[in-house]
Amino acid sequence: MQTKFPTPCNERRPIVQTWYHKQLAGALVSYLPPRVAVSIISNTGHQVMPSVALLPAAVLLADISGFTALTEKLAIRGSEGAEELTRLLNSYFSRMIDLLVEEGGEVVQFSGDALIAMFAYDDEPLGYLVTRAAQAAYRMQAAMIEFATLQTSVGAVALGMKIAISAGDVPALSIGGERNRWQYIIAGDPLRQVAAVEHAARRGEVKFSAQALALLTSIALPPRPLPPVELPAELAPTLIDGLCTHIPGAVTYRLLAGQFDGLEELRRMTLLFLGIGGLEYDSNVGMEVLQAAMIDLQRTVYRYEGSVNKFLVDDKGTISIIAFGAPPLAHHDDPLRAVRCALEIQEQAERRGLRT
Numbered sequence: 001m002q003t004k005f006p007t008p009c010n011e012r013r014p015i016v017q018t019w020y021h022k023q024l025a026g027a028l029v030s031y032l033p034p035r036v037a038v039s040i041i042s043n044t045g046h047q048v049m050p051s052v053a054l055l056p057a058a059v060l061l062a063d064i065s066g067f068t069a070l071t072e073k074l075a076i077r078g079s080e081g082a083e084e085l086t087r088l089l090n091s092y093f094s095r096m097i098d099l100l101v102e103e104g105g106e107v108v109q110f111s112g113d114a115l116i117a118m119f120a121y122d123d124e125p126l127g128y129l130v131t132r133a134a135q136a137a138y139r140m141q142a143a144m145i146e147f148a149t150l151q152t153s154v155g156a157v158a159l160g161m162k163i164a165i166s167a168g169d170v171p172a173l174s175i176g177g178e179r180n181r182w183q184y185i186i187a188g189d190p191l192r193q194v195a196a197v198e199h200a201a202r203r204g205e206v207k208f209s210a211q212a213l214a215l216l217t218s219i220a221l222p223p224r225p226l227p228p229v230e231l232p233a234e235l236a237p238t239l240i241d242g243l244c245t246h247i248p249g250a251v252t253y254r255l256l257a258g259q260f261d262g263l264e265e266l267r268r269m270t271l272l273f274l275g276i277g278g279l280e281y282d283s284n285v286g287m288e289v290l291q292a293a294m295i296d297l298q299r300t301v302y303r304y305e306g307s308v309n310k311f312l313v314d315d316k317g318t319i320s321i322i323a324f325g326a327p328p329l330a331h332h333d334d335p336l337r338a339v340r341c342a343l344e345i346q347e348q349a350e351r352r353g354l355r356t
Helices: 010-029 034-042 067-075 078-102 126-147 189-200 210-215 237-244 249-256 284-303 334-351
Strands: 051-065 106-111 114-119 149-152 155-158 160-176 182-186 206-208 270-276 307-314 317-324
Touching (some): 010 237, 010 249, 034 237, 051 067, 051 078, 051 126, 051 189, 067 078, 067 149, 078 106, 078 114, 078 126, 078 149, 114 126, 126 160, 126 206, 160 189, 160 284, 182 307, 189 206, 189 307, 206 210, 270 334, 284 334, 317 334
Antiparallel strands (some): 149 155, 160 182, 270 317
16 A cells, blocks of 8 residues: 655645654554554564464443434434534543543444453553453443433433453454455453343443452552553654554545545445354464454455455354445445355355354
8 A cells, every 4th residue: 555645835745744644643543452553563564464462351341322323313414413423422432432541441442332442451460450440430430421411413312331341361363464454353251251241231330240250359559541652753654554454444545535534424335244153262273264264254355345344253253344335435236245245255154164
């Protein structure tokens, strides 16, 4: 991927390029889990390879209720509704992410209006990590008073949140690589724990898996904010290329064009929800099968000009959301492309002994 810089008047071009480069790098970093961004910055110019790290960690899942109904109402208002929904979501997520970061949590992924964060300091025992997650969770629930009733253009909306916390060894993986696109995921038993606990939780609650509850301490720990991601003083185009590898093409397309704000848009799209059974994340053999399955998936999706929007793990197994019609690509036959893509993925999974 070649970064294209703006071309203003000659005497100002070096200054403008530097400004653009820093803005672009900062925008790209904001879409990445901090652990991934730091790794890419530290290894600029090196080829990305499939990797896995086993991290003792606490995992927090926060799921908000009320936004789905609001989304449906605002969608009727077209682009104005999309802009309003984006402002409301940004307000909520910015507040919650700030609280997580203050306690040392890093957001790993979003799933609809839910987020998953991980607490994984190397120099603290697992019980402390669970305690930090608990401190963040209770602060988040206390902050929900700010969002209990939102005044919107379609009326007042009542929001609520439930939070689940689990603990254990978390495999953190970077897989794929087709067209230099990579997926970062966390998996393992803590993800199954947290998903199961979240299903049992009620609005306003913080619930723990049995494993996390056994590790929870009664010590009030001082805040330990997650260190900010530091960009180098001199930014090379190879760094931009590296940061783009873990971000969906639909997003990098806009960012590389200098559209750092206003990514909200109301589009007609076709979504393919894919469930994959039989993948294992806790062994070298499982890693090899997972990498091969991801390459199959990426090649098929990209051939039909779709976008791998999500790839995550919960109590139901491995789930992927594939979008057809995401910018800059849209086709009149996107529904047909999605069906054909799904059938090919099923055939590939069966050949590898997997279930879809």
